[in-house]
Amino acid sequence: MSAPTEPSRTSDAPGRGPDPRAERSRAAALAAARDLLIEQGWSAVTHVAVAARSGVGRTTLYRHWPDASGLVRDVIAERISTAHTPPTGVLRDDLIRELDGLRRLLHDPVSDRGLRAVIERAGVDPVFARLKEALYREGSRVFRTVLDAAKARGELAADLDPDLAVDQLAGPLMYRRLLAGRAVTAEYVERVVDDFLAAHAPT
Amino acid sequence: MSAPTEPSRTSDAPGRGPDPRAERSRAAALAAARDLLIEQGWSAVTHVAVAARSGVGRTTLYRHWPDASGLVRDVIAERISTAHTPPTGVLRDDLIRELDGLRRLLHDPVSDRGLRAVIERAGVDPVFARLKEALYREGSRVFRTVLDAAKARGELAADLDPDLAVDQLAGPLMYRRLLAGRAVTAEYVERVVDDFLAAHAPT
Incomplete structure (x- = not known):
């Protein structure tokens, strides 16, 4: 099983590689979500908490992960390979x-x-x-x-x-x-x- | 393991049996919490949701269960005997x-x-x-x-x-x-x- 990558792909320009800044944001958001998951469980992984912890804007988070459960899913799917x-x-x-x-x-x-x-x-x-x-x-x-x-x-x-x-x-x-x-x-x-x-x- | 009963005891008058009205409220609250737990999991068992579903006032709920996790605990402890x-x-x-x-x-x-x-x-x-x-x-x-x-x-x-x-x-x-x-x-x-x-x- 591979980690779903569609969300970050939406910010790619066609014909070019992934946007490095978008990749960095995605990694920062997932790292914050991972820490919240470890410390307090899935219910602590909210857009607000991940934005506060990662510095990634809430608008960006909502665009990549419309639901917080998608964020948790991506954290888990990347780890449990x-x-x-x-x-x-x-x-x-x-x-x-x-x-x-x-x-x-x-x-x-x-x-x-x-x-x-x-x-x-x-x-x-x-x-x-x-x-x-x-x-x-x-x-x-x-x-x-x-x-x-x-x-x-x-x-x-x-x-x-x-x-x-x-x-x-x-x-x-x-x-x-x-x-x-x-x-x-x-x-x-x-x-x-x-x-x-x-x-x-x-x- | 027996269900913790201290919360409802707080409304007993000394020297008499449990207050029937308090017992009814407790049962109604636990029934609502049970339904919410089954339908949506522990995170749906909030004071607001249990009050809306059971008709028991939020003040009463907070007095008996200062934390929502206590409500979930009592539902589980009563069932898993x-x-x-x-x-x-x-x-x-x-x-x-x-x-x-x-x-x-x-x-x-x-x-x-x-x-x-x-x-x-x-x-x-x-x-x-x-x-x-x-x-x-x-x-x-x-x-x-x-x-x-x-x-x-x-x-x-x-x-x-x-x-x-x-x-x-x-x-x-x-x-x-x-x-x-x-x-x-x-x-x-x-x-x-x-x-x-x-x-x-x-x-």
């Missing part, structure tokens, strides 16, 4: 590596706060609902590829439900971080993967 | 029954929205941080009792970490509901429990 590495074919390694990406994401202040915002707003704001869908789809994509390949190689039970599998891999980390409020270590990730493999070994 | 049943001593049954309580909670509109609000606000609002702690502690309490007893009976690996165990039982349901946006069925609960037991059988 789940960096996947191509699967190696070694099931345990591939699962650990993918899940370690989620672990790092959950320990990054911006994506942690962003994920919480998405979970809270998805039911009531279509901007966040679309973002949640994209994050879930993109976040589980490599897991599904890895699991399918392992099933084909006979390393996992053939009737393993891929949705359940993703829930069982990602769920414990999310719960531990978002609700229990505990740290997720690299060792924890390995235990989750090993327990998953023990439960789904082919019979 | 995780109904535990005493463990029977049959491990699989006890885990399924407890986890089915979480399943029902995740499918109830008020507690679903309340849980999302708690997850989002806990890092930035102490009222929600305390509520999250209480929900986690109370929600995992019976699981810990059941797991301890099973370890003592030799039905689970002796070195099973109870925190990891709770994450592995509750995490998949939370992830499936809050992020994947899928339904959690009773059959799904059984599969999560059976996979958990397969991973943690004593060696």
Whole structure:
């Protein structure tokens, strides 16, 4: 998933590159929105607060982001660019590596706060609902590829439900971080993967 | 965990029961706050909006709930009174029954929205941080009792970490509901429990 860039493009002159001043304004606005999101949550990311913090004029902000939720969305989408590495074919390694990406994401202040915002707003704001869908789809994509390949190689039970599998891999980390409020270590990730493999070994 | 009742008590006359009119106002305010929470999330639960919807005066609302977050807290705390049943001593049954309580909670509109609000606000609002702690502690309490007893009976690996165990039982349901946006069925609960037991059988 790539960050939506249309808003800043509206200020480009046709046939030339992006306007450097518009790019700077956009970056300053997003940096201010990011700080507000971390400190006080999505509801603090208003046009007024972002203008005061970034020095970018409110008119400019409204032109680029007619709704404040678009600002929050862009902050989150730029940060949560789940960096996947191509699967190696070694099931345990591939699962650990993918899940370690989620672990790092959950320990990054911006994506942690962003994920919480998405979970809270998805039911009531279509901007966040679309973002949640994209994050879930993109976040589980490599897991599904890895699991399918392992099933084909006979390393996992053939009737393993891929949705359940993703829930069982990602769920414990999310719960531990978002609700229990505990740290997720690299060792924890390995235990989750090993327990998953023990439960789904082919019979 | 019981709903905090101090606010309405302030209007009781000493030596008599609660003032019926104050009780009615409190119930009307909480009903309006609940509807707003379901429809638009925690940020819509303001004194102004609750007054308009319930007919309860803003002065009364401010007296009972100086902060709007207290109103949201009371709505959630009244609803999420995780109904535990005493463990029977049959491990699989006890885990399924407890986890089915979480399943029902995740499918109830008020507690679903309340849980999302708690997850989002806990890092930035102490009222929600305390509520999250209480929900986690109370929600995992019976699981810990059941797991301890099973370890003592030799039905689970002796070195099973109870925190990891709770994450592995509750995490998949939370992830499936809050992020994947899928339904959690009773059959799904059984599969999560059976996979958990397969991973943690004593060696």
